[in-house]
Amino acid sequence: RKFSKDVYHRSPPYPPGPRPRIFLGNMFDFPKSKVPQTYLAWGKKYQMEGPILHASSFGKHFVILNRFSDAEELLERRAKIYSDRTQLPIFKLMGWASLTGLLPYGNEWRMHRKLYQKHFRSEAIPDYHPLLLAKVRDLLRGLLITPERFGDHSMMFAASIPMETMYGYNVKSLEDPLVQAAHTSINLATTLLLQGSTLINIFPILAYLPTWFPGAGSLKMAKTVQDLTSTSEHSLFHFAKERTDQGHHARSFVARSLSQNKGSDAAIEDEAAVRDTASAAFSAASDTTNSLLGTFFYLMAKHPEVQERAQKELDAVVGTSRLPHFDDRPSLPYIEAIFREVFRFQPPAPIGMSHAVMEDDVYKGYFIPKGSDVISNIWAMAHDEDVYPNPMDFKPERFFDEAGNLNDDERVLAFGFGRRVCAGRYLASSIMWITMASVLACFKLEESKDEFGNEIEINDDFDESGLMIHKAPFKCAFVPRSPAVIQLMNE
Numbered sequence: 001r002k003f004s005k006d007v008y009h010r011s012p013p014y015p016p017g018p019r020p021r022i023f024l025g026n027m028f029d030f031p032k033s034k035v036p037q038t039y040l041a042w043g044k045k046y047q048m049e050g051p052i053l054h055a056s057s058f059g060k061h062f063v064i065l066n067r068f069s070d071a072e073e074l075l076e077r078r079a080k081i082y083s084d085r086t087q088l089p090i091f092k093l094m095g096w097a098s099l100t101g102l103l104p105y106g107n108e109w110r111m112h113r114k115l116y117q118k119h120f121r122s123e124a125i126p127d128y129h130p131l132l133l134a135k136v137r138d139l140l141r142g143l144l145i146t147p148e149r150f151g152d153h154s155m156m157f158a159a160s161i162p163m164e165t166m167y168g169y170n171v172k173s174l175e176d177p178l179v180q181a182a183h184t185s186i187n188l189a190t191t192l193l194l195q196g197s198t199l200i201n202i203f204p205i206l207a208y209l210p211t212w213f214p215g216a217g218s219l220k221m222a223k224t225v226q227d228l229t230s231t232s233e234h235s236l237f238h239f240a241k242e243r244t245d246q247g248h249h250a251r252s253f254v255a256r257s258l259s260q261n262k263g264s265d266a267a268i269e270d271e272a273a274v275r276d277t278a279s280a281a282f283s284a285a286s287d288t289t290n291s292l293l294g295t296f297f298y299l300m301a302k303h304p305e306v307q308e309r310a311q312k313e314l315d316a317v318v319g320t321s322r323l324p325h326f327d328d329r330p331s332l333p334y335i336e337a338i339f340r341e342v343f344r345f346q347p348p349a350p351i352g353m354s355h356a357v358m359e360d361d362v363y364k365g366y367f368i369p370k371g372s373d374v375i376s377n378i379w380a381m382a383h384d385e386d387v388y389p390n391p392m393d394f395k396p397e398r399f400f401d402e403a404g405n406l407n408d409d410e411r412v413l414a415f416g417f418g419r420r421v422c423a424g425r426y427l428a429s430s431i432m433w434i435t436m437a438s439v440l441a442c443f444k445l446e447e448s449k450d451e452f453g454n455e456i457e458i459n460d461d462f463d464e465s466g467l468m469i470h471k472a473p474f475k476c477a478f479v480p481r482s483p484a485v486i487q488l489m490n491e
């Protein structure tokens with residue numbers, strides 16, 4: 001019966017893709033670098049009738065989507081069966097199995113999403129505005145005093161917002177052991193989450209090797225992630241809980257959720273959900289924000305003409321006697337276009353997170369078996385020449401229509417799709433918008449000079465680390481636009 005079921009299911013065929021080897025499948029074909037670009041090249045090479053692709057590894061199926069219309073159809077219109085996450089052995093080994101982004105589609109995941117919906121839906125975001133404005137002010141002052149350390153300032157900014165919003169924990173320095181622990185564990189984890197990065201996911205038995213065993217590198221990495229995650233999660237959660245128990249008036253996500261739970265029957269279960277949700281938010285928010293900031297600084301320093309137009313708009317709308325506020329957003333269309341173009345140019349997680357298929361499906365005449373991982377190539381969608389002509393150019397103007405108004409292409413592909421779409425997207429959008437507007441209001445970014453006064457060229461490289469991408473280190477200068485803005489930043 002099993003055999004005849006398989007034969008039946010193999011017609012229709014799998015989508016096209018690289019030819020699999022017996023047993024191994026395409027294990028050696030999966031790229032370790034330039035991942036989205038390689039999948040796009042596969043699309044050009046193998047596609048016959050549609051840009052959806054198939055590859056396999058040890059019997060596991062992968063479907064790759066290079067076009068938005070396919071992601072929209074499968075991950076959104078058919079979300080009912082395209083919203084799971086494959087449970088990999090490495091999740092448990094890293095201690096990440098109960099983080100929202102990795103949970104299977106089910107009740108626990110629903111409870112997490114409900115918490116996000118309550119605290120991070122669009123209407124809840126103004127509650128965070130005062131905190132975001134204060135953090136932006138810290139960032140601006142850092143850029144003013146030690147501009148050459150802009151990389152550290154963005155890392156600090158990106159770490160301190162989730163620490164404060166989730167736990168009410170005020171990060172004072174990047175050397176804070178909790179921040180260090182979180183950064184190291186996220187870097188290691190995003191590497192282990194990339195397809196094909198560890199054999200443990202294919203041969204779970206390898207998880208039982210001792211960590212000193214030759215070749216047990218990823219096991220050792222997973223153990224480090226587990227230790228660091230549990231230490232920082234535990235300390236931060238207890239910090240927030242203790243403050244709530246002591247009656248501190250705290251506005252953090254943990255404090256608010258726990259005080260609302262008090263006395264409810266589900267309190268214990270809810271407490272675990274609150275802890276895991278807060279921890280998931282830190283890992284999801286800090287690295288993505290840091291990646292976008294690096295890309296933004298780089299693109300601004302490379303495009304003085306864009307800065308000039310943005311600053312004209314800011315001066316006309318906001319003036320020079322105050323810094324931008326969230327209420328200014330609808331009146332600043334060019335800043336909005338820059339915001340959209342930065343997210344399009346380099347999505348921080350260029351291939352998003354795979355969605356697992358919960359039932360056999362057929363799409364465009366191709367068979368997509370239950371359990372397949374569907375990879376959305378966000379980078380390729382954001383560089384689709386039919387939608388974004390000359391996609392490698394940075395051109396905020398592409399978001400204006402012929403009449404000079406912002407077009408309706410508001411969708412930020414970088415946030416993913418369907419029921420698993422980024423749960424923090426409204427917060428992330430506010431963070432990035434206010435940062436871009438404020439930095440442009442205060443500084444002119446330009447090439448810095450060496451000791452002989454020669455301009456130092458800005459490289460165009462990006463560093464891939466697992467699922468994430470960051471601008472490679474570069475030098476640039478932040479020149480305050482006027483004495484008045486220096487005073488505003490210091491106020």
Ligand code: HEM
Nearest residue numbers: 100101281284285288289353415416417420422423424428
């Ligand atoms: C700064 C920019 C950010 C980007 C570009 C980003 C991007 C993404 C992407 C691509 C996904 C996977 C979507 C999918 O599966 O289709 C995701 C999931 C998620 N993001 Fe974000 N994110 C950002 C910020 C944040 C923030 C600030 C938070 C929390 C406050 C957050 C919380 C989450 C969570 C919890 C998930 C898992 C959702 C689920 O599996 O149901 N993210 N994000």
